[in-house]
Amino acid sequence: MLMAWSADGDVIVAGNARPPVDDGVVLITGASAGIGRELAVQLAPRARMLVLLARRAGRLEELRASLLARHPRLQVLTVPVDLSDENDVERALAGAGEQAGAVDVLVNNAGVGDQALADQADWTRVRTMLRTNVLAVAQLTTALVPGMVQRGRGGVLNMGSGAGLTVMPAAAAYSASKHFMDGFSEALRADLSGTGVIVTQVCPGPVDSEFDQIAGSAGGMTGGPPPFLRISAAQCAREALAGFDRGVPLVFPGRAYRIVMRALPLLPRELSRRQAARSATRIRRTTGDATHRDRPGGQAGA
Numbered sequence: 001m002l003m004a005w006s007a008d009g010d011v012i013v014a015g016n017a018r019p020p021v022d023d024g025v026v027l028i029t030g031a032s033a034g035i036g037r038e039l040a041v042q043l044a045p046r047a048r049m050l051v052l053l054a055r056r057a058g059r060l061e062e063l064r065a066s067l068l069a070r071h072p073r074l075q076v077l078t079v080p081v082d083l084s085d086e087n088d089v090e091r092a093l094a095g096a097g098e099q100a101g102a103v104d105v106l107v108n109n110a111g112v113g114d115q116a117l118a119d120q121a122d123w124t125r126v127r128t129m130l131r132t133n134v135l136a137v138a139q140l141t142t143a144l145v146p147g148m149v150q151r152g153r154g155g156v157l158n159m160g161s162g163a164g165l166t167v168m169p170a171a172a173a174y175s176a177s178k179h180f181m182d183g184f185s186e187a188l189r190a191d192l193s194g195t196g197v198i199v200t201q202v203c204p205g206p207v208d209s210e211f212d213q214i215a216g217s218a219g220g221m222t223g224g225p226p227p228f229l230r231i232s233a234a235q236c237a238r239e240a241l242a243g244f245d246r247g248v249p250l251v252f253p254g255r256a257y258r259i260v261m262r263a264l265p266l267l268p269r270e271l272s273r274r275q276a277a278r279s280a281t282r283i284r285r286t287t288g289d290a291t292h293r294d295r296p297g298g299q300a301g302a
């Protein structure tokens with residue numbers, strides 16, 4: 001296999017086609033906000049059709065109207081769906097298939113976080129998060145990738161996280177869901193090599209979006225990367241797409257964050273463990289000894 005390295009040091013598999021974004025049908029999950037919305041905005045001048053998924057139908061419709069106003073030749077299909085519900089995902093896939101036909105590129109971007117020490121986590125939130133961040137990704141990929149392989153061209157862009165490559169305090173299930181994304185993306189890429197389907201994983205650090213607020217960590221995940229590494233959703237989307245176009249396996253958006261993440265594997269894991277344990281102890285002291293019963297929507301007695 002021929003390998004090449006980009007100026008940034010990314011490994012590129014030479015000879016692989018670009019993902020069929022240009023004039024293609026691109027399905028984006030989590031397009032109603034943040035990084036997913038930015039991906040839709042930046043893909044709009046290139047794609048033939050965008051299929052936009054999220055729960056908030058109003059947000060999707062607003063985005064559709066603004067994209068069509070700027071790109072009259074673009075087709076935009078909005079599909080309101082709760083990705084944490086397997087049957088709803090099935091319904092959305094059937095509807096999208098009927099109206100959009102074959103999907104050339106799948107962008108698994110939707111995701112939610114949860115900032116809580118493991119013993120204080122709320123099961124309902126954890127379950128919804130795992131269904132959204134893990135099961136929906138596997139379900140959509142399993143449904144759409146066989147067609148790409150049959151056609152000999154396609155692309156999967158997976159939104160992972162730095163949390164999926166390290167030990168993250170007070171976010172055990174979220175971090176684990178992104179470790180799934182890492183393992184899934186790497187294995188998918190290996191399985192699909194030579195089929196014409198490009199697989200790229202993006203592992204951002206802190207990005208300006210609604211994510212932190214929804215995760216219950218306004219101001220950034222405690223114990224996460226320092227705030228100076230924060231980038232805009234637009235920059236994250238731009239660098240994600242640039243890496244995807246080059247067919248790189250893993251994108252770390254943001255220059256300073258990229259340097260940090262490339263150095264990470266050189267650190268002994270014991271250091272990450274100790275650092276995470278120190279942060280978790282600090283968080284426990286600040287949050288007090290709250291139990292999951294004290295959190296909104298907690299599962300008292302369950």
Ligand SMILES: NC(=O)c1ccc[n+]([C@@H]2O[C@H](COP(=O)([O-])OP(=O)(O)OC[C@H]3O[C@@H](n4cnc5c(N)ncnc54)[C@H](OP(=O)(O)O)[C@@H]3O)[C@@H](O)[C@H]2O)c1
Binds near residue numbers: 211
């Ligand atoms: N922001 C960060 O600091 C950061 C860092 C690393 C990785 N990431 C990852 O980047 C991805 C995008 O996050 P973001 O920062 O753009 O967050 P965001 O602004 O909160 O956007 C999340 C998107 O996911 C959708 N979504 C959430 N739950 C859903 C469900 N059950 N069904 C359908 N759609 C759902 C939301 O749409 P609705 O609410 O309308 O359903 C929204 O469009 C996530 O996978 C996240 O883990 C983010």
